[in-house]
Amino acid sequence: MTLLDGRARTGAVARINPVAKLAASGLVAIPLVFTLDWVSAAVALVLECFLIPFAGLRWGEFWRRTWPVWIAAPLTAVTIALYGEAGGRVYVEWLLIRISDGSLELAAATLLRVLAVALPSVVLFITVDPTDLADGLAQIVRLPARFVLGALAGLRMIGLFIDDWRSLELARRARGVADRGRLRRFAGMAFALLVLSIRRGSKLATAMEARGFGAPGRRTWARTSTFGGREWALIAIGAGIAGSAVVAAAVAGTWNFILGPS
Structure with a gap:
């Protein structure tokens, strides 16, 4: 199973090395992690919106992939609005709930911040093939081959785990043991999947060791991971977005370094 589909491959960003992404x-x-202000997050989000179409995703695909972000961001903002630090005029106050100008401003900044951080990450990694990422991490970043290949094997198993869960559910339903007791059914299926996963992991580890994946010394790679002008251009764009956000917040006077003195 791959994270990359045919439509994503047509985008300008799709063939860029995953390490650059x-x-x-x-x-x-x-910079968005170290500040909590709406100006920097808004500037970063607007600039990212201009670049999202170059990922090669259709709008339907974009919404299907990013809908968790669009749900999580407003929920986070609501929590901040209700329980965030109060400041200025207070509109509602009841028990632990206090809605004020300060909490609403923090809620807006949090909403934009979550969107600005999560959306580019999701969009970029939709176009990432796990094998290409592993090649880049091992050949360019020089991470240990055993760690990279183990992580790749584990990532490849996610699709099999989902298929196994569905097969177990259908098998139990065919035997008439899946009609009642949802909690008991979930526990039983989780234990069965755990046993199946351990067996599959042992077989996979033996097969990989037999093929020399754990051997000492320098290993060869079937595909060469390249890092050139397109990759540096993408990194420069990311740095430009971050720098523009920081400069805009500093000029507007809204920069709020969260690790600074209170």
């Missing part, structure tokens, strides 16, 4: 998303997220 990881670096670009990290550069965008770093």
Whole structure:
């Protein structure tokens, strides 16, 4: 199973090395993590919206992939609005709930911040093939091959786990043991899946060791992971977005370094 489909491959970003995508998303997220203001998050989000179409995703695909973000961001903002730090005029006050100008401003900043950090990460990694990512991490970042290949094997197993869960559910339903007791059924299926996963993991580890995946010394790779001008351009775009957000917040006077003195 791959994270990359045919439509995503047509985008300008799709064929860029996954290491560059990881670096670009990290550069965008770093300044937004250290500040909580609406200006920097809004500037970053607007600039990202201009780049999302280059990922090669249709709008239907985009909404299907990012709907958890659009649900999580407003829920986070509501929580901040109800229980965030009060400041200015207080509109509602009841028990622990206190809605004020300060909490509403923090809620708006949080909403934009979550969207600005999560959306580019989701969109970029929709176009990432796990094998390409593993090649890049091992050949370019120079991470240990055993760690990278183990993580790749585990990621490849996610699709099989989902199929196994569905097969177990259908098998139990065919035997008439899935009609009652949802909690008991879930516990039984989870234990059965755990046993099946351990057996499959043992077989996979033996097969990988037999093929020399755990052997010492320098290993060869079937595909060469390249890092060139397109990758550096994407990283530069990520750095530009981060820098624009920081400068805009500093000029507007809204920069709020969350690790600074209170």
